[in-house]
Amino acid sequence: MISVSHLVKRYGSRVAVNDVSFEVGKGDVVGFLGPNGAGKSTTLRILAGFLGLTEGTVSIAGHDVVSDSFEARKAIGYMAETAPLYPEMRTSEYLLFRAELKGVARGKRISWVGSAMEQARVLDVANHRIGTLSKGYRQRVGLADALVAKPAILILDEPTAGMDPNQIREVRSVVKDLGTSHTVLLSTHILSEVEAVCSRVLVIAKGKLVAEGATRDLAKMRRTSAALVTVRGRAEDARKVLKAVKGMGAVKALPEPGAAAKDDEKTCSFRFTGRAKDEVDGLMLVEQAVAALVQAGLAVREVRAAEGSLEDLFAELTGDPISTDDADDAGADA
Amino acid sequence: MRSFWPIYKRELFAFFVTPLAWVLIAVFLILQGMNFYWIIDTFATRVEPSDQTPLQAFFGNTVLLYLVLFLLIPPMTMRLFAEERKSGTLEPLMTAPVSATAVVLAKYAAAVTTYLAMWLPTLLYLVILKRAGDVDLKAAGAAYLGVGLVGASYLSIGLLMSAATDSQFLALVMTALVILALFLLGIGEFVARDGSLLQAVCSHVSVWAQMNDFASGIVDTRRLVFDATLIVVPLFITTRVVDSWRWG
Numbered sequence: 371m372i373s374v375s376h377l378v379k380r381y382g383s384r385v386a387v388n389d390v391s392f393e394v395g396k397g398d399v400v401g402f403l404g405p406n407g408a409g410k411s412t413t414l415r416i417l418a419g420f421l422g423l424t425e426g427t428v429s430i431a432g433h434d435v436v437s438d439s440f441e442a443r444k445a446i447g448y449m450a451e452t453a454p455l456y457p458e459m460r461t462s463e464y465l466l467f468r469a470e471l472k473g474v475a476r477g478k479r480i481s482w483v484g485s486a487m488e489q490a491r492v493l494d495v496a497n498h499r500i501g502t503l504s505k506g507y508r509q510r511v512g513l514a515d516a517l518v519a520k521p522a523i524l525i526l527d528e529p530t531a532g533m534d535p536n537q538i539r540e541v542r543s544v545v546k547d548l549g550t551s552h553t554v555l556l557s558t559h560i561l562s563e564v565e566a567v568c569s570r571v572l573v574i575a576k577g578k579l580v581a582e583g584a585t586r587d588l589a590k591m592r593r594t595s596a597a598l599v600t601v602r603g604r605a606e607d608a609r610k611v612l613k614a615v616k617g618m619g620a621v622k623a624l625p626e627p628g629a630a631a632k633d634d635e636k637t638c639s640f641r642f643t644g645r646a647k648d649e650v651d652g653l654m655l656v657e658q659a660v661a662a663l664v665q666a667g668l669a670v671r672e673v674r675a676a677e678g679s680l681e682d683l684f685a686e687l688t689g690d691p692i693s694t695d696d697a698d699d700a701g702a703d704a
Numbered sequence: 705m706r707s708f709w710p711i712y713k714r715e716l717f718a719f720f721v722t723p724l725a726w727v728l729i730a731v732f733l734i735l736q737g738m739n740f741y742w743i744i745d746t747f748a749t750r751v752e753p754s755d756q757t758p759l760q761a762f763f764g765n766t767v768l769l770y771l772v773l774f775l776l777i778p779p780m781t782m783r784l785f786a787e788e789r790k791s792g793t794l795e796p797l798m799t800a801p802v803s804a805t806a807v808v809l810a811k812y813a814a815a816v817t818t819y820l821a822m823w824l825p826t827l828l829y830l831v832i833l834k835r836a837g838d839v840d841l842k843a844a845g846a847a848y849l850g851v852g853l854v855g856a857s858y859l860s861i862g863l864l865m866s867a868a869t870d871s872q873f874l875a876l877v878m879t880a881l882v883i884l885a886l887f888l889l890g891i892g893e894f895v896a897r898d899g900s901l902l903q904a905v906c907s908h909v910s911v912w913a914q915m916n917d918f919a920s921g922i923v924d925t926r927r928l929v930f931d932a933t934l935i936v937v938p939l940f941i942t943t944r945v946v947d948s949w950r951w952g
Binding site: 415418419420421422439440441443444446448450452454455456458459463467468470471472473512515 | 795
């Protein structure tokens with residue numbers, strides 16, 4: 371349904387999307403995962419026909435987005451990041467306007483708007499002015515807008531950004547339901563969101579597609595990826611020992627809560643991840659790390675498996691740690 | 705062009721649901737009402753016969769008409785594109801199956817409709833004049849055609865300015881400056897040396913002279929062509945600007 375091949379988008383000399391190719395088949399729910407500024411929104415905007423592309427081809431349901439933009443736009447329901455809406459309109463007025471704009475026949479408009487409001491769970495605010503709605507409701511009105519013309523393809527840019535946990539759960543279940551009848555491509559920078567709703571995942575970093583596969587594989591990677599260790603002794607020694615362990619990936623020192631009283635009671639904590647290329651089992655890596663620390667005369671106080679974060683995943687996939695914002699932070703993409 | 709109609713309706717809705725349109729119409733009618741009262745008062749108390757009709761005095765030979773347009777047109781057009789760009793609603797709009805031409809024409813048509821609605825109550829002035837004496841309806845028609853065309857060309861310029869920036873204030877200021885510049889260029893007719901090329905150019909583009917002609921019932925084709933140019937060229941550029949957002 372969506373076919374992207376060698377997509378490049380440049381802003382002057384800055385490359386926002388760099389040679390990205392992927393396919394989304396009929397009925398897939400695909401997560402587009404990446405940190406803020408990775409090029410997710412840019413890619414989705416190109417797919418939705420809001421931005422032009424510099425190189426490559428994009429086709430939506432068989433229509434090229436450049437030469438046949440009108441038909442391509444007809445095939446998709448797009449929800450822009452932060453769901454911008456007209457604040458002076460009421461929810462139902464807005465959705466009727468959108469339905470007419472998208473060419474829904476006059477006789478079907480009211481019933482289609484009704485079913486979109488039901489699917490997006492905004493029926494209770496149908497007569498509220500959009501300007502008075504909470505962020506979560508506005509986001510869902512944007513979702514209803516994407517659904518209103520019953521498109522075959524849904525493109526959702528960070529559909530849960532800025533919502534509270536209850537709303538996030540609701541929207542995720544809505545999207546999951548939609549996946550049975552629609553082809554869905556949604557972007558997010560939250561790893562658990564992809565695991566919750568998507569069957570496939572595309573990982574993008576710095577404008578490049580770095581990984582692609584079933585969500586199961588991603589979850590596997592995540593389970594074995596990180597560990598926390600607290601050591602009594604000098605931080606530099608501990609770091610050196612950890613770095614020397616075979617298959618060790620990124621080692622990050624963690625801030626100590628409060629200074630210890632005496633020198634020989636000083637502790638330091640590290641968070642480390644395995645390198646995916648070395649195929650070292652995550653648990654083996656922890657064993658080896660502890661053994662190495664003890665051998666070097668350092669006292670291990672605590673070892674804990676840590677949840678792999680998006681940063682770890684990227685470090686594994688790209689081979690170098692990249693700086694990202696807090697994974698749960700709802701920031702704006704470039 | 706199928707998307708023209710829903711956008712047109714929404715723009716009108718946006719005009720009239722906000723207090724802005726009502727404030728503008730109220731200010732317009734108060735100013736025009738005062739102007740009309742003043743003209744009628746002068747004509748009623750005048751002893752010698754005048755060489756012009758009240759209608760001519762209302763539409764031509766008065767700076768008040770331009771002052772009103774200068775004050776009211778920029779706030780009517782400033783939000784058309786600038787607001788959508790700033791608030792991001794342009795994104796859902798342009799990702800719907802719409803053409804740039806339909807978006808531009810719908811927004812423009814909504815502004816022109818509002819402008820004409822503003823003038824509509826002034827038709828009552830004709831009724832009042834008709835009770836007191838004869839009204840040349842052809843001249844009145846020409847005068848309304850004149851204000852319609854002048855307003856439509858200013859609105860077209862305002863639409864372009866609104867597309868040129870995402871700041872409503874900047875759009876307002878730029879529109880006002882262009883309208884002022886056009887007016888001053890027309891004044892050049894009286895300032896420039898008689899018979900010079902500059903004077904000829906100024907008299908051709910003079911809105912002042914145009915309204916004097918139209919208010920007397922003289923509809924010159926050259927003026928119509930000039931107005932049509934002032935309407936079509938900015939609309940065309942605006943369409944290209946809107947297209948360039950997508951492909952730029």
